[in-house]
Amino acid sequence: MSETSSPGLRERRKVETWTAIHEVAASLALQGDAGQATVEAIADGAGVSPRTFFNYFRTKEDAVLGIREPFLDTELSGRLSTDDDLLGQVSRLLVTVARTAIGDTDSARLRELTARYPNLHKRMMEYMTQAEALVRESVAGLLANDPSWSAGAEGFGPEETARMLVMLAGVPARFSATNPDADVAQGLPEDLGPALALFHHLQRKLS
Structure with a gap:
């Protein structure tokens, strides 16, 4: 199995991308009006596309807060x-x-x-x-x-x-x-x- 296809590496990259999006979103909201934290601005700051943004968060509010839908094991x-x-x-x-x-x-x-x-x-x-x-x-x-x-x-x-x-x-x-x-x-x-x-x-x- 190559490094790029390693499940562990993919998971780490997902966590890194999730964290990057959240950090940019929260920073934008704390710097000024939360309205400035648009999906486009957040995605641009995190270096991802708006489409990728929605792979990680349902809404910009979720990205600002860093929250997900809860689940019960x-x-x-x-x-x-x-x-x-x-x-x-x-x-x-x-x-x-x-x-x-x-x-x-x-x-x-x-x-x-x-x-x-x-x-x-x-x-x-x-x-x-x-x-x-x-x-x-x-x-x-x-x-x-x-x-x-x-x-x-x-x-x-x-x-x-x-x-x-x-x-x-x-x-x-x-x-x-x-x-x-x-x-x-x-x-x-x-x-x-x-x-x-x-x-x-x-x-x-x-x-």
Whole structure:
């Protein structure tokens, strides 16, 4: 196999091209009006064609933010179990799926961009909503196949129960991410343990 056809080399070049496009897009947006970061200007700055740009990003907003559509690995989804701290499992899965959209993007810069430009914040939230939908679908399937959950509760079926569970599971992640003492560059939290412990403590106190 020649060097130019090596899968490893092709993947590295894809990563390099993706990074180059994102860096140019983010720099243009931070230098002035985000409207200056047109697809043509971004592609020109990255040394690629507009057609190549769309092989890597769906929109210029995605390129500026450095985000992708989230995805849920079937293996991770299959690990969900109703046997042990389901809320904690779902909370951690939410963060994992959200990370597939954000990847290794500079979290501090991402926050600056979304704070400066409302349309970028909206785009970011669209992807986070997609991440929640992926997890909600997986959780609904889990509950539907578990006899102790499939009958529903309080008149609500597995899908509605899953929707509520995913909403609740998002609280520990948001709590950790917005902790005033957290490193702003950290982005999505790595360790949800303390936040989950507080959440469960409040559940016991309030129930």
